[in-house]
Structure formats: structure tokens, C-alpha cells
Amino acid sequence: MFYYLIRKLLFLIEPEKAHTFILKVLNFKIIQIIMNFFLKSLPLKKNRYMNLIFNNKIGLAAGVDKNGEYIDSLSKLGFGFIEVGTVTPLPQYGNKKPRLFRINEKEGIINMMGFPNLGIDNLIKNLKKSKFTGIIGVNIGKNKNTPIENAVNDYLICIEKIYLYADYIAINISSPNTIDLKKLQYGSELKNLLKNIKKKQIEMHKKHYKYVPIAIKISPDLSKKEIIYISSQLIYYNIDAVIATNTTLDYSLLSTKQKTKKKGGLSGLPLQKKSTNVISILNKHLKNKVTIIGVGGINSLNSAQEKISSGADLIQIYSGLIYHGPKLIRKIIKGL
Template identity: 70%
Template sequence: MIYYLIRKILFLIEPEIAHILILKFFSLKYIQNIIYFFLKPLPQKKIKCMGLVFDNVLGTAAGIDKNGEYIDIMSKLGFGFLELGTVTPLPQYGNPKPRLFRLVSEEAIINKMGFNNLGIDNLIKNIKKSKFKGIIGVNIGKNKNTSIENSINDYLICIEKIYCYASYITINISSPNTVNLRNLQYGIIFDQLLKKVKKTQKIMHKKYLKYVPIAIKISPDLSIKELIRISKKLIEHNIDAVIATNTTIDYSVIPDIKKNLKKGGISGLPLQRKSTNIIFILSKILKNRIPIIGVGGINSLYSAQEKIKAGATLIQVYSGLIFHGPSIIRKIIKKI
């Protein structure tokens, strides 16, 4: 109830600024003390996935804490794991502002952020400073100025740098907000990417005596034929997990959307059915050979259960947290 009062004020502010303000608000020491005083401990519901043991099935999706600045406070809210990023080898501004839009009546967010982040070296510093000892996933991407032909090197640079500090690594090749990035999901370059990523993982495993799983994050706008082809390659290259899905550029999911908003990826409630359908199809194709992490439009216990029934082992939330606040975390974890 308190969050909905806070939300009224936040939704009067430009979305990107509001996002930062709410994270800073929850990071204040006296606010944290109030939260800890009233929050009762959540039941332990450990689950194994990718060879890792998670405290529970629900984690943060990439985008909430790009630079790992709020690891400690986010971990106290009850999440079973945190996924940071997307980060790139070099810091970059991202796309021009405004680049984040709320559609409150549709419970949707449209973003065209473009991997704005402070770079992977800064993220490593923040992970080192944090006190959190749980599972941290790191979502990595390519820099805007790196050509698609040379983009694989950006991912390999990130893997080598973050390997010691991440519990798992997500390869983001499905954001619609970096030009031509989704081309990495197709053809020879997709095969080369998976091959080189697994080779680097093997080298790092041997060097550090630590196995860090690799997940691939895919688009919700893929056809069944494309999903079959991608799944075969994931199995062939022994990829550890698939994250379904990123945001959609299928604007038909929002009837009567204004023309000026057709400029980025849609998340939130309009993505819910589309992402769940992708999970269901993937589950039928993969047949438990590769675990699925479900994300996209989770805004209630029911929608979280739908993702799991469709075939997800773990789930992630982003837009649902913005529209419904931290209480959604506890509702989901208590019942699943």
C-alpha cells in the first residue's frame, strides 16, 4: 500500500530519473532499517539450476541494476538471485534521451536505452565492494561502435574479465536497441559465437578451477522454425541455460499505440503472453536438456506460476517490480 503512494509521486517524474531515485531511496540506511524491521524472513525454497543452488526461483532481470550499484539492498528484498547489466567492455552513454517510457494503463514500459552503462571494469569494482554472497548473474553485450563482424570479441573480453566475479554469465544478443544486435541469433555468426564463448569458458574454467555457466538471452519475436534452429545449436554447444525473453518490437501487443512510441522494446504486461508462449515452445523442443529462465510480464503470483508451468526453472522480474513494488517478490516466493 505504501509503495502505491510512492508510485504516484514517482510516476510524475521522467521514468529514467524515477528509476534512479527509487533505488537511491531504498538504499538509504534508515529506510533499510525500517524495511528490515517490518519484513519477516522468507521461507527457504532452494532450487538447483545450471549446477548452482539458488535460494528461490525469483531473481531480478537485467536492467534494474546495470552497474551493480545496488547489490546489497536488492539482495535484502528477498530475491533468490540478481542479474546485473547489461554491461559492455567500454563505458557508453547509450541512445539519446528520452529513451524510457511508461504506459501506465497498459502496465507497460518501452525502452530504447541502448546498453547505457559504466563499463565492465566499474561493475567488477562494485561487485567487489558488495557484501552479498548469493548468486550474481552478469549480463554482457557489445559496444555500440563495435561492428557485428567484430562483436564476438566484445563478449569474449567481458567473459574473461567477469569470470571470477560472476555466478553465471548471460550473453545478450537479443536487445532491439543496439543496431543489428539481433543478427547474432542467426546463421554462421550465431554458431561461431557459441563456439568461441564455450572455448573461452573452458579456458577460464581450467585457469580458475571454477565453472561459470553461460546463458543465452533470446528475443520473443522469433518464429517456431528459428526457435528450433537456435535450440539445436544450444544443445550442440552445451550451453548451460536459455533466458526467454528479452523485450519485443511487436507493437501489435499494444492496441492503438502512438506512432512516436514505436521506437524501442516493450516489456511488462503486453509481453506476458508472448514470452510465456516462447517458453512453452522451447520447453517442448529442449525436453529438459537445457534449463529455461523465464522473464517477461510477470506482474503477479499467477503470471509467475504460468511461466513455471510453461517450462521455466527460474523466473525474473523487472516491470512488475516497477508497477507493483517489492510486495510482489514476497507474494511469489511464499507461494511457489
């Protein structure tokens, strides 16, 4: 009830400003003390995936903490793992503001962010400061000005730099807000990407005697045939995990009243069934050879259980946290 009162006030503010404000508030020391006092520790429900030990199955999706500035504050909410980013080799502003929009009646969010971040080197500095003992994933992408034919190089640069500081690395090739990025999910471009990323992973493993799993984040707008093809390539190149899914461009998920002229990625409740369907197809064709991380529209214990029963090993939350607050995380962890 308390969070819903706060939400009413926050929703009076432009979404991106509200997002930044609440993260900064979480970093205040007095808020940290209050959180430590009121938030009781949750029971550990350890699980092993990608040869990593997760304290529970609930993670924070990429996009909330792009530069890794709020990891310790966010971890107090109960997450078993936190994924930061998307981060690129060089800092970039992203797309023009306003670029984040709420669809309150549908618990949806449309984002046109375009990977705004302070760059991979800045993220490394923040990761070094973090005291979070859980799993940290780093979501990486290509810079806007990098031609798509050179995109693989951006991912390899990020992998090499972040390798020693990440528990796993997520390869974002499915954001609808970076021109041509989604082409990397198809045909020879996907093969070339996976081949080079796997080669780099093996190289870094031999160099540092540390194995850092790789996850590929895919779109919910793929056809069944395309999902099956991606599944075969993930197995062939021995990729550790797949994150299903990113945001959608399918605005048919909104009613006529809710439709908008904004053309960014839609997340939240409208995406729930579509992302779960992708998970089901992946589960059938990956045959337990690749870890599945389910994300998209999780707003209750039931929707979390549905993702897991459809084949997700782990799940992530973003929009659900905005609409329902920290209590949602704790309810899911206890319920699962």
C-alpha cells in the same frame, strides 16, 4: 497500498529519473534499517540449476541495476538471484534521452536505452564490494561502436574479465536497441558466437578451476522455426541456460489508443503471453538439457506459475516490480 501511494508520486517524475531516484533511496542507511525491520525473512526454497543453488526461483532481471551499485539493497526485497547489466567492455552513454517511457494503462514500459553503463571494470569493483550471498548473474553485451562482425570479441573480453566475479554470465544478443545485435541469433553468426563463447568458458574453467555457467538471452520476436534452431544449437554447444525473453518490437500487442511512435523494446504485461509461448517451444525442444529462465510480463502469482508450468525453471521480474512493488516478489515466493 503504501507502495501504490508512492508509485503515484514516482510516476509524476520522468521514468529514468524516477528509476535512479528510487535506487539511490534504497541505498540510504536509514532505509536499510527500516527494510530490515519491516521485511520479514522469507522461507528458503532452495533449487539447483546450472549446478548453482538458488535460495528461491525469483530473480531480478538485467536492466534494473546496470552497474552493480545496488545489489545489497535490492537483495533485501527477497530475490533468490540478481542479474546486473547489461555491461559492455568500455563505458558508453547509450542512446539519447528521453529513452524510457511508461504505458501505465497496460503496465508496459518502452525502453530505448542502448546499453548505458560504466564498463566492465567498474562493475567488477562494485561486485567486489557486495555482501549479497545469493546468486549474481552478469549480463554482457557489445559496445555500440563495435562492428557486428567483431561483436564476439566484446563478449570474450567481458567473459575473461568477469569470470571470477559472476555466478553465471548472460550473453545479451537480443536487445532491439543496439544496431544489428539481433543478427547474432541466426545461422552461422549464432554458431560462431556459441563456439567461441564455449571455447572461452572451457579455457577459463581450466585456468581458474571454477565453472561459471553461460546463459543466452533471446528475443520474443523469433519464429517457431528460429526458436527450434536456437534450441538445437544450445544443446550442441552445451550451453547452460537460455533466458526467454528480452523486450519486443511487436507493437501489435498494444491497442490503437496505446500505440506510440517510440521504437524501443516493449516490456511488461503486453509481453506476457508472447514470452510464455517462447518458453513453451523451448521446453519442448530442449528436453530438460538446458535451464530455462523465464522473464516477460510477470505481474502476479498466477503469471509466475504460468511461466513455470510452461517450462521455466527460474523466473525474473522487472516491470512487475515497478508497477506492483516489493510485495509482488514476496507474494510469488510464498505462493510458489
